[in-house]
Amino acid sequence: MNALKKLFGGNTRQFGMIFALVALIVFFQIATGGNTLTPGNVINLFNGNSYILILAIGMVLVIIAGHIDLSVGSVAAFVGVSVALMIQDWGIPWYLGILFGLLLGVLIGAWQGFWTAYVGIPAFIVTLAGMLLFRGFNQFVGKSNTIPVPADFQYIGSGYLPEFGPVTGYNNLTLLLGLAGVAFVIVSEIRSRRKAKSLGAEVPEAWVTVTKLVLICGAILYATYLFATGRPGTSFPIPGLILAVLVLVYGFISSKTIVGRHVYAVGGNRHAAELSGVQSKKVNFLVMMNMSILAGLAGMIFVGRSTASGPFDGVGWELDAIAAVFIGGAAVTGGVGTVIGSIVGGLVMAVLNNGLQLLGVGADLTQIIKGLVLLIAVAFDVYNKSQGKRSIIGMMMKNFGRGNEIKPDETTSTKEVIAKEA
Amino acid sequence: MQMIGKAGKAAAIAAIAALALTACGRSDSGTSGGASSGAEAFPKDSSIGVALPQKTSENWVLAEKLFNDGLKGAGFKADVQFANGGVSEQQNQISAMVTKGAKVIIVGAIDGAQLGTQLKQAKDAGATIIAYDRLLLNTPNVDYYVAYDNFKVGELQGQALLDGMKAKKPSGPYNIELFAGSPDDANAKVFFDGAMKVLQPKIDDGTLVVKSGQKTFEQAVTQGWKAENAQRRADTLLAGSYGSASLDGVLSPNDTLARAVLTSVKAAGKPLPIITGQDSEVESVKSIMAGEQYSTINKDTRKLVEHAITMVKDIQAGKTPEINDDKSYNNKVKTVPAYLLEPVIVTKENVKTAYVDDPVLGPLTK
Numbered sequence: 001m002n003a004l005k006k007l008f009g010g011n012t013r014q015f016g017m018i019f020a021l022v023a024l025i026v027f028f029q030i031a032t033g034g035n036t037l038t039p040g041n042v043i044n045l046f047n048g049n050s051y052i053l054i055l056a057i058g059m060v061l062v063i064i065a066g067h068i069d070l071s072v073g074s075v076a077a078f079v080g081v082s083v084a085l086m087i088q089d090w091g092i093p094w095y096l097g098i099l100f101g102l103l104l105g106v107l108i109g110a111w112q113g114f115w116t117a118y119v120g121i122p123a124f125i126v127t128l129a130g131m132l133l134f135r136g137f138n139q140f141v142g143k144s145n146t147i148p149v150p151a152d153f154q155y156i157g158s159g160y161l162p163e164f165g166p167v168t169g170y171n172n173l174t175l176l177l178g179l180a181g182v183a184f185v186i187v188s189e190i191r192s193r194r195k196a197k198s199l200g201a202e203v204p205e206a207w208v209t210v211t212k213l214v215l216i217c218g219a220i221l222y223a224t225y226l227f228a229t230g231r232p233g234t235s236f237p238i239p240g241l242i243l244a245v246l247v248l249v250y251g252f253i254s255s256k257t258i259v260g261r262h263v264y265a266v267g268g269n270r271h272a273a274e275l276s277g278v279q280s281k282k283v284n285f286l287v288m289m290n291m292s293i294l295a296g297l298a299g300m301i302f303v304g305r306s307t308a309s310g311p312f313d314g315v316g317w318e319l320d321a322i323a324a325v326f327i328g329g330a331a332v333t334g335g336v337g338t339v340i341g342s343i344v345g346g347l348v349m350a351v352l353n354n355g356l357q358l359l360g361v362g363a364d365l366t367q368i369i370k371g372l373v374l375l376i377a378v379a380f381d382v383y384n385k386s387q388g389k390r391s392i393i394g395m396m397m398k399n400f401g402r403g404n405e406i407k408p409d410e411t412t413s414t415k416e417v418i419a420k421e422a
Numbered sequence: 423m424q425m426i427g428k429a430g431k432a433a434a435i436a437a438i439a440a441l442a443l444t445a446c447g448r449s450d451s452g453t454s455g456g457a458s459s460g461a462e463a464f465p466k467d468s469s470i471g472v473a474l475p476q477k478t479s480e481n482w483v484l485a486e487k488l489f490n491d492g493l494k495g496a497g498f499k500a501d502v503q504f505a506n507g508g509v510s511e512q513q514n515q516i517s518a519m520v521t522k523g524a525k526v527i528i529v530g531a532i533d534g535a536q537l538g539t540q541l542k543q544a545k546d547a548g549a550t551i552i553a554y555d556r557l558l559l560n561t562p563n564v565d566y567y568v569a570y571d572n573f574k575v576g577e578l579q580g581q582a583l584l585d586g587m588k589a590k591k592p593s594g595p596y597n598i599e600l601f602a603g604s605p606d607d608a609n610a611k612v613f614f615d616g617a618m619k620v621l622q623p624k625i626d627d628g629t630l631v632v633k634s635g636q637k638t639f640e641q642a643v644t645q646g647w648k649a650e651n652a653q654r655r656a657d658t659l660l661a662g663s664y665g666s667a668s669l670d671g672v673l674s675p676n677d678t679l680a681r682a683v684l685t686s687v688k689a690a691g692k693p694l695p696i697i698t699g700q701d702s703e704v705e706s707v708k709s710i711m712a713g714e715q716y717s718t719i720n721k722d723t724r725k726l727v728e729h730a731i732t733m734v735k736d737i738q739a740g741k742t743p744e745i746n747d748d749k750s751y752n753n754k755v756k757t758v759p760a761y762l763l764e765p766v767i768v769t770k771e772n773v774k775t776a777y778v779d780d781p782v783l784g785p786l787t788k
Contacts (some may be wrong), residue, residue: 035521040520041517144645148535148560306509307535308533310509310535312509353514360501364504
């Protein structure tokens, strides 16, 4: 027990989620007779969910800041159809199309941010209006038709890394990415240990770190192996790559930068944040704008994957993204949540969906199961918090001190400390 | 510093072990390609995927049951899925079918142009793809198309309208109004064009008069196939153009819209016009028995599913499935070989024989 504590030390909430994800994968791997962890299926998993996960990144920031965004599906659809039309009618190259799509996202985001932050209308209302507004724009601009996009644009939604270098029987770029990921994990762990030491904080014993690293690196390498050994011509998919970059960037912004910390401050206690000199209006504006930019990106990726833009793209995406964020441990009241957590939450839903489809469970039952999972995951969290406990694993380790937590993702603790002191 | 050494070593060992354990690299399985003639193309107990759209109408629920029973009866593993969550769910379902090794995938698309990536994936894995009821567009990766002949549906509707009005009033001119389906459904235009092939010459020679002047598809459309939209348009037309004139006939693309128009006519206190329909909905069959709606179209789902399953059996046996149209259905990339079933027009005259085998509609005609 002591060893386990040390291994998962500090980051219990997140490890609980990851543990649930792993359990789910193992369960489906057995139940589907080995169909879950095949190269083809893991590639499908990322291709088919990357746009939802990208939305979840934006959504967690919105929710941390204490808002909600219901318009993301419509915004995604509007940006998707606009870009598809522009490429079709004006013949602009794909990269200009993407650039324009992001720009459109900025404009839409500025619109919603303006009403939310500066006029002070609740984001729920602003984005409810946006949901109607941009769905209408989508169907108006596209005349409710399906608009195809050319093959080079499809690359962002369904493309793979090129084959390059010697023939190894693997996709070489995927291997390189995997090794880079391993190197990154190791280096950042070592740096955080060093930093903890220099600050005089307690550092876990070397074997704990090594075991943890072996587990994480093993997982990364196994994933790399799966991605690199798919059908020739496939690799780690491009939408997955975009997602990975965004996770790194937003993980860093939310936990390490001033702007990122301000989002938590505003969401946790707006007045306290303002009194401490945080410009809450600016923070709210940026958070809403960022969400629309990411929604635009997700819409374009989906259009690329679908090879065409359609009048009902993005219907219900906002709810998928919101579900991912809440399963990932964010609080409805704001101030709590992490990017990584939301991604894990989104993956839980994705694996569940994929596994149930592989089992051939009908769409009706799938919805029932997903609904229950969402409710139970959040209920579990709420119950534990109301009991002053953190989670099952946290409960088992309640004697385990907080002294050595120098984890980049551990953002919940500050809020909880504030809450307890208040 | 000593720790770095340890961690580094451990990672390196893990890396080497992972690669060494699995040094086989890529497998080339799953690219067996098309059917070779004569021999069985794939084992008889293979998985067959059926991806259907939203479970919104009786037709699709019936199709699900028929596919399940029919494929299992033939010895296949049936994998029938509905995509209630929309296009993205259908995409994931098709991917999952490929993962499960489906040898034939039958696709009733929500949007026929948004599945290109998944169809390519299926094709690369060696599956045969059959478009069911709705054509798959903008992709080379579709092998067959099986559906009812929708242009023929339109022609039958147009002819029924003419026949019905003639029976009621031996000579023209007749006042008619035109209704079409939703513009985002590729079939809607086909129905309309089929009907207009019959009606246009009569409009040109003055036998038929469209009093509102709304004769084009764009003017006649009904967004989303929604009854409320058709009813609102009918209200407007009646108030605008039929204050004193009588409305003799209405071209309606399906039963739901036909009943909506009839509701509007009744509300306006006008005599009921001859009106066409399609789909053999229960309410409309009752309406035909009562002498209100004039005609509907019988597109028996049983026959359509039966033929799709026959195609699967042929493909399994290494034979080329029977087709009866190899030039009409161009999906913008290739001309898809199609098997078209003949729709049947149903009026009060033949309603008893038309549904004699139908367990639901049969009793209604007694």
